[in-house]
Amino acid sequence: xxxxxxxxxxxxxxxxxxxxxxxxxxxxxxxxxxxxxxxxxxxxxxxxxxxxxxxxxxxxxxxxxxxxxxxxxxxxxxxxxxxxxxxxxxxxxxxxxxxxxxxxxxxxxxxxxxxxxxxxxxxxxxxxxxxxxxxxxxxxxxxxxxxxxxxxxxxxxxxxxxxxxxxxxxxxxxxxxxxxxxxxxxxxxxxxxxxxxxxxxxxxxxxxxxxxxxxxxxxxxxxxxxxxxxxxxxxxxxxxxxxxxxxxxxxxxxxx
Amino acid sequence: xxxxxxxxxxxxxxxxxxxxxxxxxxxxxxxxxxxxxxxxxxxxxxxxxxxxxxxxxxxxxxxxxxxxxxxxxxxxxxxxxxxxxxxxxxxxxxxxxxxxxxxxxxxxxxxxxxxxxxxxxxxxxxxxxxxxxxxxxxxxxxxxxxxxxxxxxx
Numbered sequence: 001x002x003x004x005x006x007x008x009x010x011x012x013x014x015x016x017x018x019x020x021x022x023x024x025x026x027x028x029x030x031x032x033x034x035x036x037x038x039x040x041x042x043x044x045x046x047x048x049x050x051x052x053x054x055x056x057x058x059x060x061x062x063x064x065x066x067x068x069x070x071x072x073x074x075x076x077x078x079x080x081x082x083x084x085x086x087x088x089x090x091x092x093x094x095x096x097x098x099x100x101x102x103x104x105x106x107x108x109x110x111x112x113x114x115x116x117x118x119x120x121x122x123x124x125x126x127x128x129x130x131x132x133x134x135x136x137x138x139x140x141x142x143x144x145x146x147x148x149x150x151x152x153x154x155x156x157x158x159x160x161x162x163x164x165x166x167x168x169x170x171x172x173x174x175x176x177x178x179x180x181x182x183x184x185x186x187x188x189x190x191x192x193x194x195x196x197x198x199x200x201x202x203x204x205x206x207x208x209x210x211x212x213x214x215x216x217x218x219x220x221x222x223x224x225x226x227x228x229x230x231x232x233x234x235x236x237x238x239x240x241x242x243x244x245x246x247x248x249x250x251x252x253x254x255x256x
Numbered sequence: 257x258x259x260x261x262x263x264x265x266x267x268x269x270x271x272x273x274x275x276x277x278x279x280x281x282x283x284x285x286x287x288x289x290x291x292x293x294x295x296x297x298x299x300x301x302x303x304x305x306x307x308x309x310x311x312x313x314x315x316x317x318x319x320x321x322x323x324x325x326x327x328x329x330x331x332x333x334x335x336x337x338x339x340x341x342x343x344x345x346x347x348x349x350x351x352x353x354x355x356x357x358x359x360x361x362x363x364x365x366x367x368x369x370x371x372x373x374x375x376x377x378x379x380x381x382x383x384x385x386x387x388x389x390x391x392x393x394x395x396x397x398x399x400x401x402x403x404x405x406x407x408x409x410x
Contacts (some may be wrong), residue, residue, distance in 0.1 A: 002374060094387055147289060149270070150269070150270045151269040151270065168279060177409050179268045181267075206264050207261070
């Protein structure tokens with residue numbers, strides 16, 4: 001019933017692998033364990049699990065593993081579970097499990113929610129946040145359906161799920177960025193430094209929502225999920241047309 | 257005004273096109289196009305909008321060049337500058353605000369017109385009364401005027 005894809009690189013000590021397996025057996029939800037490697041990538045393992053007629057594919061690992069599994073299971077009847085190891089607070093909040101034990105317990109109760117995932121044009125998906133890997137202030141243009149936005153920014157996050165942002169709809173991506181003045185002279189910089197600027201600090205933050213957007217920059221910039229590059233600009237980013245069936249816990253923020 | 261905001265346009269951000277939200281919108285940057293919300297629109301000090309602004313409640317602290325339509329309430333703060341016509345059920349213009357255009361208050365139209373007509377009629381009646389009283393007064397003696405020399409010449 002359960003097909004586990006175990007990213008053992010996330011286990012700081014080898015005894016943790018045994019501990020997790022034993023705990024899952026004790027909960028009565030043991031199954032087949034597989035491990036991503038150069039021989040079998042995560043994507044290939046997911047396909048293998050589906051072909052073996054498993055109805056639940058579980059990732060044991062972090063955000064990169066979760067996103068790879070989600071990308072392949074989105075739109076399919078098989079459910080996805082997650083046992084977090086070194087996972088981001090956003091992913092933990094989404095699945096409602098801060099520890100691997102809590103993640104394992106969620107699997108036993110098998111509470112399933114249908115959710116959209118974020119997708120880039122190259123087919124890579126993301127469950128939580130996608131970040132533009134900026135090294136300094138950069139001019140960007142974001143094209144939404146009815147309008148386009150231009151700004152010089154220092155940080156940009158495209159969020160499919162973030163507990164800190166109240167979503168307006170399940171199929172909307174939230175785009176948050178921090179803008180800077182296009183050109184600042186010495187007096188402006190001094191004014192900012194001394195806190196004399198009339199512009200409030202929080203007024204530099206922007207928030208936009210959209211089902212689909214195109215992101216343009218003057219040069220190619222990587223789009224990353226927790227440090228791992230999944231695409232580059234220019235890029236089309238949108239929510240998936242179909243749902244992912246995700247196993248979550250009672251503490252999941254998606255339920256609030 | 258409520259702070260349940262769906263879209264925030266930050267300072268130094270330019271938006272071109274039409275922005276429509278069911279929830280509230282906060283503008284601190286520049287917009288070239290229509291800004292429309294089913295809830296509130298808050299236009300900050302640093303904001304500049306060239307285009308129509310339509311919402312239930314609108315608060316203006318920045319610059320708007322275009323028409324503004326507030327189904328409920330429009331508030332122009334001291335730093336607010338508007339060039340364009342206004343349409344609002346309730347309008348508050350604070351001291352220091354600049355407004356160039358016409359204002360229309362749709363819901364109060366009928367009642368206001370009736371009141372204005374009634375006031376005008378009352379005023380007219382009073383004026384007629386005063387004129388009648390003036391006419392009925394006895395005429396001034398020509399001697400007093402004559403002292404000034406207006407009627408002395410024959």
